[in-house]
Amino acid sequence: MDLELMINSFPKLLSAAVITLKLLSVSLIIGLLIGLFFAILRLNKNIFINRFAYGYSYVFRGTPLLVQIFIIYFGLGQIEYLRSTVLWVILKEPYWCAIIAFALNTGAYTSEILRSAFQTIKPGIIEAGKSLGISNKVIFYKIQIPIAIRQSLPAYGNEIILMMKGTSLASTVTIMDLTGVAKYIISTTFKPIEVFIVAGGIYLFMTFIIHNVIKFLEKKYSFN
Amino acid sequence: MELLAFGDTGWGDELFYATLMTIAVSITAMIIGFLFALIFTPLKLSKNKFLNFIANSYTTVIRGVPELLVIYLFFFGGTGAVMFVASIFGYNEYIEINAFITGAFAIGIISGAYSTEVFRGAIQSIDKGQFEAANVLGFNKFGKFFKIILPQTLRLAIPNLSNVWQITLKDTSLISVTGLVEIMRQSYIAAGSTRDPLFFYSFAAALYLLLTFVSMKLINRLEVKYSRGY
Numbered sequence: 427m428d429l430e431l432m433i434n435s436f437p438k439l440l441s442a443a444v445i446t447l448k449l450l451s452v453s454l455i456i457g458l459l460i461g462l463f464f465a466i467l468r469l470n471k472n473i474f475i476n477r478f479a480y481g482y483s484y485v486f487r488g489t490p491l492l493v494q495i496f497i498i499y500f501g502l503g504q505i506e507y508l509r510s511t512v513l514w515v516i517l518k519e520p521y522w523c524a525i526i527a528f529a530l531n532t533g534a535y536t537s538e539i540l541r542s543a544f545q546t547i548k549p550g551i552i553e554a555g556k557s558l559g560i561s562n563k564v565i566f567y568k569i570q571i572p573i574a575i576r577q578s579l580p581a582y583g584n585e586i587i588l589m590m591k592g593t594s595l596a597s598t599v600t601i602m603d604l605t606g607v608a609k610y611i612i613s614t615t616f617k618p619i620e621v622f623i624v625a626g627g628i629y630l631f632m633t634f635i636i637h638n639v640i641k642f643l644e645k646k647y648s649f650n
Numbered sequence: 651m652e653l654l655a656f657g658d659t660g661w662g663d664e665l666f667y668a669t670l671m672t673i674a675v676s677i678t679a680m681i682i683g684f685l686f687a688l689i690f691t692p693l694k695l696s697k698n699k700f701l702n703f704i705a706n707s708y709t710t711v712i713r714g715v716p717e718l719l720v721i722y723l724f725f726f727g728g729t730g731a732v733m734f735v736a737s738i739f740g741y742n743e744y745i746e747i748n749a750f751i752t753g754a755f756a757i758g759i760i761s762g763a764y765s766t767e768v769f770r771g772a773i774q775s776i777d778k779g780q781f782e783a784a785n786v787l788g789f790n791k792f793g794k795f796f797k798i799i800l801p802q803t804l805r806l807a808i809p810n811l812s813n814v815w816q817i818t819l820k821d822t823s824l825i826s827v828t829g830l831v832e833i834m835r836q837s838y839i840a841a842g843s844t845r846d847p848l849f850f851y852s853f854a855a856a857l858y859l860l861l862t863f864v865s866m867k868l869i870n871r872l873e874v875k876y877s878r879g880y
Contacts, residue, residue, distance in 0.1 A: 488816075488862040489855040490823035492834060497855065500841065501848035587714070594716030598827070605719050618727035626715040633714035 432620045435611050439621075442607035443628050449521075449593045449603060453528035454586060460529060461536025468541045479537065486534035491592050494531055499523040499599045524596040532589045539585060543577035544570060576647045583640030587633050604628060653844060654853070661840045661850070668836035669857055675754050675832060676819045682758025683818065687765035694770045705766070712763035717821050724756040725828045753825035761818040768814060772807040773799065805876045812869040816862055823858070833857050 467479035486494065502508055502517055516522045547570055555565040597606030608625035612618045656662040686708075693705035712720065728747050736745055776799060784794040826834035837854040841847035 485855075485859065489858045490820040490834070492823045492826070493851055493855045493858060496834075496838075497848065497851040501851050504846065504848045591714075591716040594718040595824075597718065605716055605722075608719060609722050612722060612726050616726065616730070618723050618730070622719065622723045622727070625719060626711065629716060629719070630711065630714045 456529035457532030460533030464537035465540035679757035683761030686762025
């Protein structure tokens, strides 16, 4: 055990963890919007819209996140036309490519979580709203969405933790996040166990915090 | 299409063998995962606090730390660990471990943590009466486990194990960082030498989709088989 290395690498890894958290929070916010959008499409009765939303979530859940990042980072740059548009300002940055991939990926999972939450709402609750003369729009925003959020909290908490682990793939496209810095230190010092303990400890700490925040929210919004 | 030709001119045969490699690594990792689950599930269910603690730390650490970090630990640490053991026996030459073994082992440990949780959940959700009934009928410990508990556990565990299989299959793409030539690594090589990353990575995505699709169909059959009588 090289304690000195562990102490020395801790501040470096901690500042890299900030980048991990940035990647995570930005992609979660965008992913939540994408997920909500596609969950609503999934509930649509039009078969084409429905199939389209299902296809999106099937493709993104059925392929590894690494492939998705590589297609967006290495693949899209190949299209000449894209290079001449404004989009190129975003797509040439590995940071934004990673966020796009993460957001699309988490969006697919989130849409499934929200869809099943919407579908488990008892019809009686919506009927009760209708019989009280509440308009469909208000029923959707004031009754269905709050219940769906409560229903989907445990599953979404898992998704946040999975996504936090997923952000480690940003290191494959040159971003120095927590895993990227850990790999750099390992490959220069050849002390994998020490670095793993420190970096893994930081990841576990973040998992622990997320887990408890979700638990707190679950309690706060529970029906009883 | 000529990019996918078999033989020296295209990448078809290379990608075909890479796909077989992905399947081989996934199955090996899944089996290693089952072995880990076989050890850790009883520890999780045990009444001994210390054994509980060991099993819980295993599943918590593995499920809370990114897969890539675990793979780097094995990739950089595996050789060192083996050489350290070898040096005790007086062997001081450089030993290189096969990328397949390192990768399958790293993914297997991850998959094992998920399998352990699945088996724990399945065994715990079996009605207590089943255990008692088996005792009353005079089954011994092995008979009780293999004839009564295991068949019911499998029925409950298969849907969740199919999720673990999907996760394992997709995680094998991460082994490409260690240089093992599976789908992702082969696509990386092909994309580099033809300068056509969009095509090859999209093709890799299609291969993974095919693998998940086919394995889902096979698992569904298994599910039907094990839920006979329900």
